[in-house]
Amino acid sequence: MPLNIKSKYLIMRCFSFLNWFKLNWYSVLKISLLKDRIKYRNGMFQFVLIIQIVSTIFMSCTTDKGYSFSSPEQAISEYQKFAQNLSQISDAETEELVMHICNWQELGDSVFKYISNDPSFDAHFHLTSEFLSVSDSIRTNIARLACCQNRSLKDIIYIKAKTSPYRNNDTIEYIKNEALTFYGQLSKTKIHKSTAQDALSDYDRFLKTQVKRNISTMDDFFRFLKFEDLFFRCFLQHLCEYRTMPLYDITANTEIVCKQIFESASLHELNSQDVVIYMAIRTNYRLILNALSCIDDIKAGRINEQEQLAAYQWMIIQPFLSIDGFSVAFLSDVQLYELEKIANEFTDIMHQLETNNANTILQCEELTKQILNIYIASL
Secondary structure, three states: OOOOHHHHHHHHHHHHHHHHHHHHHHHHHOOHHHHHHOOHHHHHHHHHHHHHHHHHHOOOOOOOOOOOOOOHHHHHHHHHHHHHHHHOOOOOOHHHHHHHHHHHHHHHHHHHHHHHHOOOOOOOHHHHHHHHHHHHHHHHHHHHHHOOOOOOHHHHHHHHHHHOOOOOOHHHHHHHHHHHHHHHHHHHOOOOOOOHHHHHHHHHHHHHHHHHHOOOOHHHHHHHHHHHHHHHHHHHOOHHHOOOOOOHHHHHHHHHHHHHHHHHHHOOOOOHHHHHHHHHHHHHHHHHHHHHHHHHHHHOOOOOOHHHHHHHHHHHHHHHHHOOOOHHHHOOHHHHHHHHHHHHHHHHHHHHHHHOOOOOOOOHHHHHHHHHHHHHHHO
16 A cells, blocks of 8 residues: 555655664764664664554644644745744753744644645645755754753653654553553563573573564464563573673574564554554563663672673663654653663762773763754654
8 A cells, every 4th residue: 555645754754864873873972882783784674664554553643733824835934934933042941942842843744734735745846845954954953952951861751752743642542551551460470580591592592483483463472572571581680691692693583573573563464553552662661671680780780891881881871762752652650760760870870980980981961962863863
């Protein structure tokens, strides 16, 4: 089924963001460790599948204030005025930044809806071109305002939560609550004690078996999530012991299974909406668990090597980087509290490491600016 104009626009913006990310992320952060963690080629196909599913299910989730336009030219003119007014603002508190982003989303969505519904839209590409040009100007000024003050990790989650395009989408609320309940029950299941090698071997064996089975029904899907969670939590018990153990098979096979899941969803073998939401919550859940485990290990003095310390810092930061405008809409109140706790703990850990003269310390202020830049580039 061909994509409508809104879907095409969404995919176009996502690929524009990916190009920006590829060109700027490595050079800005200059952390070679992160290069080994990010795999564009393997992730691209899965990314496109997710975008197609999401754009089909959740077409327009921003709040419409009822903007009224008399012509496409007048709609673009209003958009240009907003951009001009924004360019004259020199500073913004976090709450003000959120307001500017929300106003941009609401106006931009209304303008694009109006011009795309105009009969002359397909014949006049200049409307799309002008819309994208103004959007880029607004995005640049939003990024400037985001970086005009030092923002904390707590600010990042606050900004994402308050500006998520899915924050007011009632259609996902029921499935979201079901999924959160499902994961809440999983977390109550006790895990068995094991050695680091046994936990790693069991996890690896489970994933290799799962790759061969494929996932073609919702029962298969929920079974995978249930058992994966058990093996993952067993694995996390020994996180600090894996510095010399190869983890490539775990990572590669997890990627293969996730790709299979999204392929099955795109073929309608699985319920697309349920899969997207459950997988988003799965990612949130794992990122937060991982970060909390890292904090516990550092505070307990289990991490001494500089390379491992650098990796741990990135794993603690990962929720704030990876939980995007879509995933943040599925965070529970408990998870928001845990993220606030992680943000506070991270600041304390950085001070502790500075006192101990550790060599690989992330510059938190610069890091938060770059995370915000990446998020704003995706809007």
